[in-house]
Amino acid sequence: MPQVAHPAFLVLGAYATYLLAGYGVDPVLAGLLLTPVFFVFGLGVYQFYYSTFEGRGSDQGLRGIAFFFGVAFIVQVGLILAFGVDQRLVDASYIGTSVEIGEMRIPKRMLVAFGVALALTGSLALYLSRTFTGRAIKAVAQDEGALRLMGANPVRIKRWAFGIATATCALAGALLIIIGPVDPNLDRLYIGRTFCVVVLAGLGSMSGTLVAGLILGIAESIVLTSAGTAWAPAVAFGILLVVLGVRPAGLFGR
Amino acid sequence: MKRFLLGSSGVLALAASMPLVFQNEYFFFAGYVVLQLIVLATAWNILGGYAGYVNFGSGAFFAVGAYTAVALYKAFALPLGLQILAGAAAAGLLGFGVGMLTLRLRGIFFSIATIAVAIVLETVVLNWHYVGGAKGLPTLRPTETPFFASHTVYLFFVMAVIAVIAVGAARYVETSWIGRGLRAIRDNEGAAECSGVPTLKLKLGAATLSGALMGAAGAPYAQYLSFIEPTSAFSLNHAVNALAMPIIGGMGHWIGPVIGAVLLGTVQQVVTVTISSEINVLVVGVLLVVFVVAAPEGILGLFRRFFPRKK
Numbered sequence: 077m078p079q080v081a082h083p084a085f086l087v088l089g090a091y092a093t094y095l096l097a098g099y100g101v102d103p104v105l106a107g108l109l110l111t112p113v114f115f116v117f118g119l120g121v122y123q124f125y126y127s128t129f130e131g132r133g134s135d136q137g138l139r140g141i142a143f144f145f146g147v148a149f150i151v152q153v154g155l156i157l158a159f160g161v162d163q164r165l166v167d168a169s170y171i172g173t174s175v176e177i178g179e180m181r182i183p184k185r186m187l188v189a190f191g192v193a194l195a196l197t198g199s200l201a202l203y204l205s206r207t208f209t210g211r212a213i214k215a216v217a218q219d220e221g222a223l224r225l226m227g228a229n230p231v232r233i234k235r236w237a238f239g240i241a242t243a244t245c246a247l248a249g250a251l252l253i254i255i256g257p258v259d260p261n262l263d264r265l266y267i268g269r270t271f272c273v274v275v276l277a278g279l280g281s282m283s284g285t286l287v288a289g290l291i292l293g294i295a296e297s298i299v300l301t302s303a304g305t306a307w308a309p310a311v312a313f314g315i316l317l318v319v320l321g322v323r324p325a326g327l328f329g330r
Numbered sequence: 331m332k333r334f335l336l337g338s339s340g341v342l343a344l345a346a347s348m349p350l351v352f353q354n355e356y357f358f359f360a361g362y363v364v365l366q367l368i369v370l371a372t373a374w375n376i377l378g379g380y381a382g383y384v385n386f387g388s389g390a391f392f393a394v395g396a397y398t399a400v401a402l403y404k405a406f407a408l409p410l411g412l413q414i415l416a417g418a419a420a421a422g423l424l425g426f427g428v429g430m431l432t433l434r435l436r437g438i439f440f441s442i443a444t445i446a447v448a449i450v451l452e453t454v455v456l457n458w459h460y461v462g463g464a465k466g467l468p469t470l471r472p473t474e475t476p477f478f479a480s481h482t483v484y485l486f487f488v489m490a491v492i493a494v495i496a497v498g499a500a501r502y503v504e505t506s507w508i509g510r511g512l513r514a515i516r517d518n519e520g521a522a523e524c525s526g527v528p529t530l531k532l533k534l535g536a537a538t539l540s541g542a543l544m545g546a547a548g549a550p551y552a553q554y555l556s557f558i559e560p561t562s563a564f565s566l567n568h569a570v571n572a573l574a575m576p577i578i579g580g581m582g583h584w585i586g587p588v589i590g591a592v593l594l595g596t597v598q599q600v601v602t603v604t605i606s607s608e609i610n611v612l613v614v615g616v617l618l619v620v621f622v623v624a625a626p627e628g629i630l631g632l633f634r635r636f637f638p639r640k641k
Contacts, residue, residue, distance in 0.1 A: 080438065128623045139383045139622050141441055142577055145386065146619035149570055151614045264566065268449060271442045306464070310453035313446035320443050326433055 080141065081121075087177035089114060089249020090258040091155055097166040097253075104168075106194055107250025111243045118242025120149075122235045130231075148263060158196035161255035171254065187232075189249055196247055200240075201282035203204035213237045217280055268312040278318050278326030284299040288327065289317075334501060338494045344481030345490035349479045358433050358486040359530070365489040365597035366547050369496045370568060371575035371587035373543035376500055377536045379581030380509055380572065381434055388544055389573035391421040393563035395545030400461050400469060400552045409551030410488065410550060417549030418542040424451075425541020429534040430534045445569075452564040466559025469552045485554050489547075501584040503539070507595060512536055544572070567611060574618040580630025589629055 089110060129140050204210040212233045215223050217312035220230045252258055272292055277284030288308035296311045319326065348358070370388060377383050395417030402408045402416050418467040424447070431443050431492040456464045471481050503509050511532045514522035523529045552558040571594070579590025594614060625632050 081443070121597045138378060139626055140383055141578075142382045142573060143619060143622045145441075145570075145573070146615050146622065149566075150612065151618065153608065153615060157608055157612065172379040217561055264445075264449070265557060267442065267445055275439075306452060306457050308452045313449045317450065319440060320435055320446075321431065322437070 079144055079207065079241070080267060081144040081148040081151065082241065083263040083270050084151040084247065086249050086266055086270075087120075087155065087244040087260060087263045088151055089246040089260065090253040090262075091159060091244065091249070091260075093250040093253050094164050094166055094258070099265050101292070102168055102320045103254050104188065104247075107192075107247040110246035110250070114246040115239045115243035118239040121203045122238035126231060126235070143253055149269065152263055159260065161259060161261070162255070163259045164256040166253050185254050190253055192247065196244060197282070197286060200244070201215050203240075204282060209233065210238060210296070211238075216278060265309055265312070268309070268316060272312040272316040272319070274326075275316060275324070276323075276326055278328040281326070281328040283324065284296075286327030332360055334498070341488060342494055346489055347482050348486070350618065352639055355480060355482055355611030358480075358482045360599045362489050363599065364592060364605070365462060365493045366551075367575060367591040367595040368493045369489070369547035370544055371545070371570040371591040372493075372496045372508070372584070373540045374572040375576040375581055375584075375587045376543075377540040379576050379586070380512040380516065381533060381535075381536050382575070383533070384441045385428070385444045385540070386569050386573070387428070387446075387448035388440045389564045389566060389568040390448035391403045391424060391441045391541045391544035392548035392568045393455065393552070393560070394421045394451065394560060396551040396563050397455055397461055398545070399522055399549040400558055402465060403469065403552075404461070404467075410553065411561050414488070414546050414549040418546040420541030421545020421548070422538045424545075425538040426534060426542065429537030432532065432533045432537065448564060448569070452560055455460070455560045455564070462515045462559065464560060466557060468550075468557050471553060473558055481553070484586075485550050490548060492543075492546050495547070497584060497588060499539060499543065500587075503536070506583050508532060521619075523541065532561070538638070567614075569619070570611075570614055574614050576628075578617055578621045578628055580626070580628030580633075583630055586628055593629070 091092045091106070092113075093103050093106045097103050103107070125140070125143065133164045168185075172202050173183070174181045175187065176182075194252065204214055211226050212223065213236070215226075215229050216233045216237070223230050223233070235249075252262075265274050269292065273285055273290075276288035277290065292312055292315065294321065295315065296308055299311050300308050331411045337596075348361075352358070358413050370392065372386055373391075376387060377385055395414075399408075399410075399413035402413055408416070428444060428447060430497070432440060435443055455461065478487065479569040501556050503512070509528075511527045513529050514525070515532065519529060548563070551563065575590035575594050576587040577590070578594060579588065580586030592616065597613065598610045601613055621628060626635070
């Protein structure tokens with residue numbers, strides 16, 4: 077499915093967290109609270125997409141892409157209209173303080189974000205490999221027809237998968253605003269980062285995602301310190317282009 | 331063909347006689363933008379509409395045209411005509427490169443790769459101090475332009491010529507065997523290749539032509555604004571406009587992008603002046619989604635549904 081609006085939902089999640097944090101809710105808790113809301117939102121978006129494109133068989137090719145691109149654009153401009161282009165941030169006890177281990181100082185907000193992200197990825201990986209629905213989600217990506225023959229409904233599985241993917245945006249958005257300020261134009265950068273990680277990992281490989289995320293993160297910080305901040309945005313897209321051109325199956329793809 | 335030549339010379343004559351009718355400079359300032367949108371939309375449609383490869387990186391081609399022109403102007407003070415040719419050549423080369431990507435990438439991966447190309451190039455230009463880097467570079471307009479009332483009117487006419495060439499090229503591609511080949515690629519690339527359609531050659535040609543036309547549209551940009559900076563030259567708005575207008579107008583026919591661009595361009599100008607430029611961007615996004623959902627064949631499709639064939 078050509079879901080290019082995913083990064084836009086991520087930024088939307090960050091702003092929703094910002095709103096809740098305004099009432100004194102802890103950002104991680106806010107992200108968790110938003111998860112069901114985003115899940116339902118995701119179900120709705122997929123249902124709409126299905127009934128207008130997939131159901132009619134016109135999702136192949138450019139209309140589906142154009143639809144999600146338009147949605148992403150509307151979210152971005154909507155956020156600009158609602159919040160302005162200024163950067164927003166949240167406050168919590170672990171933001172702005174750090175842990176000292178010998179010579180190193182590790183900001184607590186990074187630790188919190190890292191921990192939550194690891195837990196989220198781990199539970200998703202478990203879900204996808206252990207439960208029936210999780211396996212069905214993996215199967216629907218491989219062969220829809222075969223899944224239908226096994227007696228599962230691919231549309232329901234896909235809707236469920238879309239809901240889960242959108243729900244993770246809420247929590248990931250919360251983490252995003254914990255580790256740094258957020259502005260509406262961020263989604264363009266995250267299209268690159270998201271796709272870079274996914275493609276580098278190989279589609280559908282959860283463990284590959286972790287490794288690819290690490291590779292990208294390290295590559296970005298090396299460029300950041302050696303060449304300056306102005307070059308950083310090109311890293312994710314550069315890696316993405318090279319991977320797409322040389323090995324579209326990714327590092328761990330089959 | 332004869333009718334098209336007659337029609338396009340009519341359009342050019344109309345553009346040339348505009349200064350007799352309109353005294354207000356703003357008309358030409360806004361008209362230039364609409365013409366530029368026609369070129370971008372038509373160019374996008376050659377690769378996107380006919381061949382089905384969705385380009386999200388139109389801003390990159392536009393900016394490559396613009397920056398090539400600026401760099402050459404700064405280095406050798408080339409006249410505008412040569413700047414446009416050079417801009418088109420550079421963007422055409424980029425188009426060729428993007429065309430090579432279609433060897434391995436289809437659908438959403440191709441689209442993401444074009445965004446990647448745009449961002450990487452934007453970062454390069456941001457760090458390229460010769461043309462101003464992130465600060466931008468003011469460019470001087472020539473103080474006098476012979477035969478034309480003002481420089482804006484002159485640029486308006488130049489863009490009208492580029493638009494006519496772009497639409498003519500698109501029409502040629504569409505009605506010749508090239509267009510048939512591209513449509514075959516869009517519908518089923520594997521089957522097209524098996525039936526003897528030279529898919530790679532056609533895709534490369536379409537991508538190069540599409541890129542070159544976008545570059546030509548971008549080349550006079552710095553002179554038009556008397557200023558150039560990367561964020562606006564690479565702006566996502568170019569990409570959204572170039573994609574939305576053919577889809578809204580109708581992608582199957584060369585007139586579709588023109589209808590979309592004229593309609594949307596005019597609405598945008600009016601909204602920008604009367605309400606705000608943020609709303610105007612939102613209008614494009616909303617219209618894009620509405621049309622993709624409710625009228626997949628665009629305005630042309632609606633038109634055909636309500637007025638069935640006469641020919």
